[in-house]
Amino acid sequence: MRPTLTRLSKSLLPSLREAPKDAQLPSHALSIRAGLIRQVGAGLYELLPMGRKVLRHIETIVREELDAEGAQEILMPGVLPAEYLRESGRWESFGDVLCRFKDRKGADLALSPTHEEIVTDIARRELRSYRQLPVMLYQVQTKFRDEPRPRGGLLRGREFIMKDAYSFDVDEAAALQSYERMRKAYTRIFTRLGLDFRVVDADSGAMGGSRSAEFQILARSGEDKLVTCSACAYAANAEVATSGTAEASAAASATAATAATGPGSIPAMTRVATPGVTDMQSAIAALGEGHTLDNALKTLVVEHQGKPVALVLRGDHELNLVKLSTVLGAPVALASRERVQALVGANPGSIGPVNFPGRVIVDPQAAALAHTSCGANETDAHLVHVVYGRDYEGEITDIRMVEAGDPCPRCGASLSEHRGIEGGHIFVLGTHYSKKMSAHFTDENGEELPFVMGCYGIGMTRLIAAIIEQHHDAAGIRWPASVAPFDVVLVPISKRAESEEVVTALSESLREQGLSVLIDDRNERPGVKFKDAELFGIPLRVTLGDRGLEAGQAEVTERRSGETTAVALGDAAAHLKRMHLGLMQGLE
């Protein structure tokens, strides 16, 4: 296929000098200003020609890498009959995220938020023997999730385009191999896209996944918090990250408890009146000298199976709800203040683990406090000289949010925090769906076994935004050469008679070199063309003006560095090809 040649004067590439005020993130503002997208509704966008081209280039890279791993592309419907989702239980469990509706016959349908059920149905109908496995199927398709809060343009839409892949294997070991193949393919994909990313340990969710990793694109505007180790390869989503402190302090807590029960140590637990105290800060103040956030207990309450559960943390630490949900085996949220009052019978500011009327879960670092204070489970009262093991007990489990500076759980070096955009997520699902949906194959012993599945997603439209987040400057986008909508933009600004011929000849030579070309043939002043070329972010710009043409030269400007060089017209195409090859270094 010949590379494209587009004349700007005949194209729908609407650039805007100002961004709509709604667009706050650089990627959002630039994708509108550069004419990639327009908003249709909350979380709904059109891709205009420039945006579509970039998506096409991302798709090509994704397809090349997946096909290279033997994955096969399919296309599943965007509308799902409810029966499939009822089989897996997700018709209910998706909640409001699932957009449900009825057809003319009154049958329940949903806009597909993902496709595990349908692809599992393909497997159970079409795959029968272990001889057919492994199988990896994927599609590039529109998803709809009625997100509570879409934001940032393409970063979190309600409708978005996703590449989703699904693997079917004979057993867990084979599934892990498929998972590892995808991990490598994803690494190549994200590298080719020019992204600075980290592969991090991630929550595999309540859906029975045994292993998962996220491909996180580093960006200030990222919605996810990550921690990475400065010394070793440890990297994790903060939702699941642990720190070396957890193990160390579990040991310390045992020691502290022993020491405290010995003679002549900490005084007996004492009740103190704390009128009007409703939070940690005021409790510390009321207790007076020697009491600080980091030597007091903070006790939060969740309601689980109708009963209160106390969560005990060090006062200055933060609860990790994802870890807690894993411990409890179900998603939970903190009980409201009113609910706490009803369940425990005390103001939420005066809750504590001592004689708590329910299950008590203690973070190791809270248990490690040798001598501490807490609420008395009685409004306006607290306890001091509280010791774990002597005055209260509980299940010691890590439920704390890791912080920057904590020791790495693998090597002990300091952890640092980043923010990331989740660009991809890979899971080993196991037999969760295949069991529920009776998707079986026959193994070599003639036995019927459920497929061991994996699933692998990439947020295709989100990647457009993520790439811009990482590749822009004050003037506009700076596309990595691998995904740029065009390779070269030709900017004729000469009125000379030969200009049109030069433009035509040069653009033909560029196409022969395999480069796609955008010609800015608008009747605009040079400044306007330069500004737009920079806004569009096309990697290479060729300026054809009187200055150069008189000397038989073109001026070549690299978008990323801003460097300009003069090149003889006859050599220009070859020169640009070489520059383009240089820009593609590391992106193939």
Next chain:
RNA sequence: CGGGGUGUAGCACAGCCUGGUAGUGCGCAAGCUUUGGGAGCUUGAAGUCGGGGGUUCGAAUCCCUCCACCCCGACCA
């Protein structure tokens, strides 16, 4: 779901408090001049002032209501 905010021309906004013929800049169309970093002058087109209801002689403006969109939060007792 909770809180905050915004809806006036394609985009950015003023006008609203204190009711009286709907404005500015950019963009768009035409003309002349201009032409290496978002040109100048002239002329012109373009708005159900988010929708509905109410008050009033009269509503973009005041009141009620609905809708849409944006931001923050949804975890500290």
